[in-house]
Amino acid sequence: MSDNPYSTAVLAWYEANARDLPWRAPDATPWSILVSEIMLQQTPVVRVLPAWQAWMERWPTPADLAEEPSGEAVRMWNRLGYPRRALRLHACAVAITEQHGGQVPDSHETLLSLPGVGAYTAAAVASFAFGQRHAILDTNVRRVLARAETGIQYPPKTQTKAETALAESLLPPVPSVAARWGVAVMELGALVCTARTPACADCPIAHQCAWRLAGKPAHDGPP
Ligand code: SF4
Known part of the structure; x- marks a missing residue:
């Protein structure tokens, strides 16, 4: 069971303040969510938006992408940076088409076996596309938890087991609520x-934030 002192306030804040992003729409497909997660790995939302829209128009399913050469994926990647992600996404589309009947798998373990899908992406897709209960730790989440719960300005450079355990301990028990x-x-x-x-x-959690309540002690600088 979760003992999450922040969830009520954070969920209410999200309800009122979340950005309206197309990969969060109720009809967003698991494939569109997977594409967004890979694009967002190293690129800001504002640059991902047009690229994601163009990508989804051209390749609305994994099979559409899998039947084209990988070079086309790199070409479409355009200026998102780190174009190796385009190759991994193409390899992912091929694996989904050939091994999973063209459907993005809903199992966390199977997602992890796809090319270029690491722990964060597998948890994000399982949560956001399939409403499952997984700890999701990206740089933003790690920073919030470091400050609010641990009382430090920045999380460690490399993700620790303690951070994973903390994120898991804060997961609400109902899967759909945990995903939200x-x-x-x-x-x-x-x-x-x-x-x-x-x-x-x-x-919304300022009154509970350990780092703020401690007077915001300085750190060496952002990781
Ligand atoms: S109070 Fe400030 S430092 Fe703490 S979680 Fe909120 S925004 Fe972050």
């Missing part, structure tokens, strides 16, 4: 608890 908590705390990190200038005055 995951995206909500991520959004809080992206919009309010930012790396350099957290807007604590606008934060």
Whole structure:
């Protein structure tokens, strides 16, 4: 069971403040969510939006992408940076088409076996596409939890077992609520608890935040 002192406030904040992003729409397909997660790995939302839209128009299913050469994926990747992700996404589309009947698998373990899908992406797709209960730890979530719960300005450079255990301990018990908590705390990190200038005055958990309550002790700098 979860003992999450932040979830009510963070979920209410998310309800009122979440960005309206197409991969969060109720009719977003698992494939469109997987594409967004790979694109967002190293690229900001504002640059991902047009690229994601063009990609989904051209390749609305994994099979559509799998039947084209991988070079086309790289060409479409355009200026998103780190174009190896385009090759991995193409390899993913081929694996989904050939081994999973063209459907993005809903099992966390099977998602992890896809090319280029690591722990974060598998948890994000299982949660956001299939409403499952998994700890999702991206840089935004790690920063919020480091500050609010651990009382430090920045999380360690490399993700630790303690961070995973903390994120798991905070997961609400109902899977659909856990999935929403995951995206909500991520959004809080992206919009309010930012790396350099957290807007604590606008934060729904400011009265509970260990780092703020300790007077915001300085750290060496963002990781
Ligand atoms: S109070 Fe400030 S530092 Fe703490 S979680 Fe909120 S925005 Fe982040």
